[in-house]
Amino acid sequence: MRLGRWIHAGAMALGFGLLLSGCASPSKTATGQSLDQLLADPALHGATVSLMVRDARSGNTLYQHNPRTRLVPASNLKLLTTAAAMDVLGPHYQFATQLLTNGTQQGERLVGNLYLRGLGDPTLQFADYQALAAQLASKGVRQVQGDLVFDDTWFDAERLGVDWSHDDESTYYGAQISALTVSPNADFDAGTVLVTAKAPVRVGQPVGVEIFPPTDYLQLSNRAVSGPGNTYGINRRHGTNLLQLSGAVAPGKQSKQLVSVWEPTQLVANLFEQALAQQGITVLGRRVIGGASPAAANVLAEHRSAPLQELITPLLKLSNNNMSEALLKAMGRQSTNSGTAAAGVVAVAGFLKRQGLDTAALNQVDGSGLSRLNLVSSQTLTDLLLAANKQPWFNAWYNALPIAGNSDRMTGGSLRYRLRGTPAQNNLHAKTGSMGGVSSLSGYVTDAHGQRLVFAMITNNYVVSGAQVKALENRVAVALANW
Template sequence: MRLGQWIHTGALLVGLGLLLGGCATTSNTTGQALDQLLADPALAGASVSLMVRDARTGSTLYQHNPRTRLIPASSLKLLTTAAAMDVLGPQYRFSTQLLSDGSRQGERLLGNLYLRGLGDPTIQWADYQALAANLAGQGIRHVQGDLVFDDTFFDAERLGLDWAHDDEDKYYGAQISALTVSPNADFDAGTLTVTARAPLAVGQPVSVTISPATDYVQVNNRAVSGAGNSFGLNRQHGTNLLRLSGALKPGTQSRQWVSVWEPTQLVANLFEQALAEQGITVQGKRVIGGVSPATASVLAEHQSAPLQELIRPLLKLSNNSMAEALLKAMGRKQANVGTATAGVAAVADFMKRQGLDPATLSQVDGSGLSRRNLLSAQSFTDLLLMVSKQPWFSTWHDALPVAGNPKRLIGGSLRYRLRETPAQNNLHAKTGSMGGVSSLTGYITDAGGRRLVFSMLTNNYVVAGARIKALEDRLVIVLCRSEGGA
C-alpha cells in the first residue's frame, strides 16, 4: 500500500538511490524512497505526520497523514518564537526594576524598596549585584521599610499544564516566575549549578559547590569517590533539599543544573546578599509577591538583550524557560494578564492575522514540554511558509539549529547530526524530543537549488529514540540530494 505521495513537478529528483548508490532517479523513485523510509520496522505501530513543500510556491511535494495532529515536543518553539517576534517585536527587552514609593533623607530611604521582575529569564547573579551597587552609588545605605519582591507580572502557576512530575527537578522543567535568576549564559532560569568533585581517595565524600552561592537550598550528600559511575543528583519534591548519592570516579567532577522550588524566594535570598555586600541594611521585613505601587519611582533597572538576540540561544539550545517567559509576556502584552492561557490566545490571534487557522492545533505551553500540545505537519509547514514572508525572517531563520555545524550557538541541537552529508550547513531546523516523541521541522535547499520546507512528527514508537532520529536524517538527505527545479 502506498504510504505517501510525491507529486511530480516535471524535474528530475535524486532520492535514496543516490544516497546509497550514487545514481540519479526520477521523482517517482524519490517518492518510493520516502515510502520505504516510512515502512521502516522502527515505525511499526507508531504514528507519523510528514509533509514536504516547495518553499517558494507552497506546492505539496510529498505527504503522509499531513493533517494528523501529534505531540510536537520542542518543535512547538517555532510557533512560540514566531508569534513573539510579531506580538512583542524584535526589539522587545525584558526588564527588572528597583523602585520605591518613599523619600530620601540623607543615606536613608524612608519607605519600601521594591524589586520588580518583568519576566526576564536571562538575568544573572551579577546583574542583581549591579542593581544593588547602583543603589549604593546613589548614596542609599539604609532602607527604612520593607523589601518587597514583586513577581506579579506573571501569574503564580509555576509549572505548565500536564508537565511530567519526574521533570520537576530538571533544568528543563524549572518553575516559571517573573522574578527569577539564571546561573549560566545558557539562561536556564530558575536553576542552580551544582558541581560535585570526587577526591582521589576512594570512599571519601565528594565536595559540593553551588552557584550562585546560596543557603536557599540544603544538601544531603551521600555521594562518595569510587568506581561504578552511579552518581546521582535530585531535588526532593516540594522542597529545596538536594540529594546526592552513588559514586563518582576519583579525581573527576560532575556539573549539573537543578531547578529550585519557588524561584522568587531564591532571588530574595540572593538580592539580600547583594544588598549586604554593598553595606545596605533593611529595617523592615521581606515580602514575597507584593505589588509595586503605580506611584513608585524607578531607582535602577536592568534590561535584557533584545528579543532578536535572545531567540538564538532559545532555539539553538531549545531553552524551555525562555519560551515560557515569552508566552506569558505575550499574554501580558495582549491582554494585560501574564498567564499561559492569555499567551496562547495571543499566539492564536497572531495566526489569524497571518491567515492561519489556530483551530487546526492545540497549544497549552510555550516550550512543548506538555503532551497536550498537538500539531500536524501541515500546520508546521504552513507556519514555515508564512514566517518566510515576515520582515524579521532572516533573524529568526538564522536562530534555528544548523545541521552538522560544530559551533554550539550555530549548530545547536543539530551540531552532532548529519555531518559530512549534503545537509551539513544546509539544513536549518528545530528538533523535538521526549519519551515516544520525535520531530524535525525546517528548511533545506535541494541539489537543484530549490528551497523546501518540511515537517516530520513521530509519536508512539517503542524503539530507541536514536532510530527515529536516524530516519529523520535519512529523510533530510533524500530531500537535499533531490534535483528540483522551477
C-alpha cells in the same frame, strides 16, 4: 524536550554511529517514492508519522504522509511560540527588571519600601542583581527604612506548565516559571542552580559540593562518595529545596548538574539580599514575597535584557524551555494584560489567524512543548514555516534555528552532531524535538537545484531508541537536500 541537553554525551556517541549509518546519500532524483520507502522502515512499525514537504516559494505540496494527523510535537512547538513572539512582542522587545521605591531618599537613608520588580526576564544572572544593588549604592543609599518587596506579579503564580510530568520537576528543562528569576549560566537556564560535586582521590570519602550562584536557600543531604560505577545522581524532594545526593563519582573527578529550585522568586530574594549586603546596604523592614509595586513608585535602577531578536538564538539553538514559557506569558501580558500561559496561547492563536492558519487544527497549552497535551500536524507546521518566510523578521528567526552539522554550539545547536558530511550540512535549518516516544524535525532545506523547501516530520509512539528515529529523520533530510 532537551533531555539532558538533547541526548546525554554517552548516548550521543552511541547514537552518532546510527545517525551516520542512516545518512547514505540517496539518488539525486529522490522522489516521493523514496520517502515512502523511508517511512516503511521497521523502526516505525506501530508508530505514527506526520510528514509534509512543500516548496518554500509557491507553497505547493511536494510530498505528504498523514499531513493533518495531530501529534505531540515536543520542542517543535517552540516554532509557534517564537514566531508569534517576534510578531506580538516585536524583534526589539526587551525584558526589564527594576528597583523602585514609594519613599524618598534622605541622605544615606531611603525612607520607604524598596521594590525589586521582575517583568519576566529569564536571562538575569547573579551578576546582574549585583549590578542593580551597585546602582542603588551609587546613589548614596546605605539604609532602607522600609520593607524589601520582591514583585513577581507580572506573571501569574502558576510555576509549572499544564500537564508537565512530575518526573521532570527537578530537571533544568522543567524548572519553575517566575517573573522574577535567575539563571546560573549564559545558556539562561532560569530557575536552576549549578551543583558541582568533586570527588576526593581517596575512595569512600564524601564528595565536596559547591552550588552556584552561592546561596543558603538550598539544603543538602550528601550521601555521594568517591568511587567507581558512575552512579552519582541528585534528586530534589518535592515541595522543598532539599537536594539529595547519592551514588559515586570517580575518584579525582567532578560532576556538574543543573537542578531546578522550588520557588525561584525566593532564590532571587536570597541572592539580592546578599548583593545589597555586599554594597553595605541594610534593610530594616521585612522581606515580602509577591507584593505588587505601587503604580506611582519611582524607578531607582533598571536592567534590560538583550532584544528578542538576539534572545531567540540561545532559545532555539539550545531548545530552552524556561525562556519559551517566559515569552508565552509575556505575550499574554502584552495582549490582554494577563501574564498567564492561557493568555499567551490566545496571543499565539491571534498571530496564526493573522497569517491565515487554521487554529482549530491544533492544541497548544504551553510555550515549550514539554506538555503531551500539545497537538500539532505537519500541515500546520509547514503552514507556519511558509508564513514566517514572508515576515520582516524572518532572517533573524531563520538564523536562530539549529544548522545541521555545524560544530559551533551557538550555530549548530541541537543539530551540530547530525548530518555531517551530507548535502544537508550547513544547509538544513530546523528545530528538533525529543521526548519519550516522540521525535520531531521541522524547518528549511535547499534542494539540489537551489530551491528552498519547507518540511515537518513528527513521529509519535515508537518503541525503538530515539537514535533510530533520528537516523530516519536524517535520511529524510538528505533525501530533501538531494531532491
